[in-house]
Amino acid sequence: MASRDVVLGIFFLSHTVVGALGNSSLLLHFLVLDFTRCRVRPTDLILKHLIVANLLSLLCKGVPQSMAAFNLKFYLGDFECKLLFYLYxxxxxxxxxxxxxxxxxxxITISPSESWWAELKVKAPRYTGSSMYLSWVLNLLINIIILMYITGKRNNTTMTNLKDFGYCFSVRHNIATDSLHATLLTFPDGVCVGLMLWANSSVVLILYRHKQRMQPILKTSCPRSSPESRATKTILLLVSTFVFFYTLSCIFQVCLCVVHNPNWxxxxxxxIVSGCFPVVSPFLLMSRDSRSCFVWIHNRKSP
Known part of the structure; x- marks a missing residue:
């Protein structure tokens, strides 16, 4: 086994373990908040689904990638390959x-009461749960197409028709089929990224206008930023980090599709790039979440 494969295997393994521990700790943190009835934000439910999705993609990609790096002859069966790539x-x-x-x-939450978003402020929390479950259902349906592209090693398939990912293979089809496949998988992602950028721009504009209105007050006093302001800045940081890593991941994915025989x-x-956001995001959220159940318990015991 080459030394570069050992180093890569150790990196993938540590990458996966750190990410899994970070996401599990954050999920446990939210469960403790629910159990002790600490301050719950409307975005907590969305973050719980984000953590579960991060864990799913991280484990389905990181674990087999680590095993493949340590053992170059490691190949999964057809069913295992399809299941892992589908869940990822x-x-x-x-x-x-x-x-x-x-x-x-x-x-929507931080928009001014006089804006046309005002009506959605009351309705948005009610549809949060149904929107999340709908996203799971749609992704389960859309990604069924991946099953026709991923396969295990087959003796009756020539290697010229396969792309090797270290533990599974991707089957090449004709240009029209591959283009349709790429469009179906990337179009929803592109729409979501566009909405993220638009929402982030709106948030930055709202915060800027609010700061301009509050400028006379800020000159005479230095009040601590509100929980809503801190939560908004956390989400801006999280989304910016996601867009950065997602853009890098898209570049590498396009290269994998274009290159006939991608190298090591x-x-x-x-x-590596596809796993960066699931690893980094829980630590970003934990570092900026000021809620503590121990403070809540202390307040309950105090007269």
Missing amino acids: RVGRGVSIVTTCLLSVFQA FLVNMAA
Whole structure:
């Protein structure tokens, strides 16, 4: 086994373990908040779905990628390959939709009462749960098409018709079929990213106008930023991080589709970049969430 494969395997393994622990810890944090009835924000439900989607995509990609790096002859069967890639794509798709809903929901929440968003402020929390479940159903249906492209190693299939991902293979079809497949999978993602950018721009504009109105007050006092303001900045940071890593991931995915026989570096870099957001996002959220159940318990015991 080459030294570069050992290093890559250790990196994938540590990458997966850190991401899984971070997302599990954050999910446990939200469950504790629910159990102790601490302050619950309307966005908490969306974040829970985001964590589950991150865990699904991280484990389905990171675990087999780590095993493949340590053992070059490791190949899964046809059913296992289809299941892993299908669940990975579902988790990735739900992560995109969830991040989009998070940014749009926050834009609606902080919009001025005189704007045309005002009516949606009351209705938005009611449809949060149904929107999340709908995103899971749509991604489960859309990504069924991936089953016709992923396969395990077959003796009756020539290697010239396969792209090797280290533990599974992708089957090449004609140009028309591949183009249709790429369009069906990338169009919803493109719409979500466009909505994210629009919502983020709206949030930045709203915050800027609010700061301009509050400028006379800020000159005489320095009040602490409100929980809504901190939550908005956290979501802006989260969405910006997502768009950055998603853009890099798209570049590598396009390269994988265009290159006839992708090399070792391209395949592994695409896998590394695709796992960056699920690893980084829980630590961003934990570092900026000021809620503590211990404070709540102390207040309950105090007279």
